[in-house]
Amino acid sequence: QKEVEQDPGPLSVPEGAIVSLNCTYSNSAFQYFMWYRQYSRKGPELLMYTYSSGNKEDGRFTAQVDKSSKYISLFIRDSQPSDSATYLCAMSAGGFKTIFGAGTRLFVKA
């Protein structure tokens, strides 16, 4: 079993839809949770980060962490074609190593 599981998609939605991206994990020691967005042939861009459980909102993006269920989510409201990218979840127990999910490819159709 992988430490972090993420559905690779692809996920295709119409413009304006609410997008839900999710990851599950097995290591209960993870405390730091991140979401990255990666456009084709580019490096990942840090979108959101949260510590421990709870929600965090930044514009159209909301990150949720449920440590009891070992489940994290990223919601994108009013999705735009420019949101089309691969979204990677990442998490860490606070040491040097950050574990990444496989990435979910998202397509937002105009």
Added chain:
Amino acid sequence: GAVVSQHPSWVICKSGTSVKIECRSLDFQATTMFWYRQFPKQSLMLMATSNEGSKATYEQGVEKDKFLINHASLTLSTLTVTSAHPEDSSFYICSARVTSGIWGYEQYFGPGTRLTVT
């Protein structure tokens, strides 16, 4: 957010030659730098972790003599692919970590370097 640069962005080399990729943190000092490799439509694969002035720590299966990492300063790390072969063709991405008093650390990625070995 902080900016990490990589150079070159794209390099083509002949089999048997060596290639050096530079990674710089432009507006912050990175306590730790990471090198990743990414194949098409796959996630990031950590190759090695390095701290300034120390030897890099390589992940299992990564040849340290083939992928030489030098972390010369808090803002510069280099990856040299020695005696490159076509199977080394990939997207190499560096990442820099900076400690943050708010929640521990933040990790930023460079734009990546596409290496093609012919």
